[in-house]
Amino acid sequence: MAKDNFYHRVYEVARQIPYGRVTSYGAIAKAIGAAKSARMVGYAMNGASALEDVPAHRVVNRNGLLTGKHHFPGTHLMQQLLESEGIEVEGDKVQDFKALFWDPKSDSKK
Template sequence: MPSDNFYQKVYEVARKIPYGRVTSYGAIAKAIGAAKSARMVGYAMNGAAAMQDVPAHRVVNRNGLLTGKHHFSGTHLMQQLLESEGVMVEDDKVQNFKTSFWDPMCDC
């Protein structure tokens, strides 16, 4: 199991994701210097869905799929949270992924 320090680094990056934007598990992994640890970022985000100060709903897979949606209470809460920020979601996938994507490496 990864150290708490790894999780804290993941949460620090996730907290920086701008409103109305999304990023991927892999992008967060690269940003914390663990490029091959996207799956571990996913594990960290699983618990973050219940944390008020970590916008876990803004983290999707590399194709824009809402793969972490089952960690949110309610049937479509992750989608609803994204849509409330203006992110278009259809069939559990971010529709405007390229324009909504936030890269933590360049903060763009």
């Protein structure tokens, strides 16, 4: 039950990521008050690619790498989804990551 609640909180933050922006596992962890749980956020996001209302493709690692790409169906779906939003990806890395980074702790609706 606690895991379900954690995942629910992760998904709530992920749903707020603006179109054309990205955030990191660690930023989501901090936003939900679990700063040392970036890896758990990653586990939550692994299953989120199947949820239509959670833009899991917008969550990358702290360096802008598409570390979760293997959890999307198809060969390059995560990259394709990001590029469809105008986000440039080269070598599995978001280009201009700092400019595109969305901080849920400071920009959250909460």
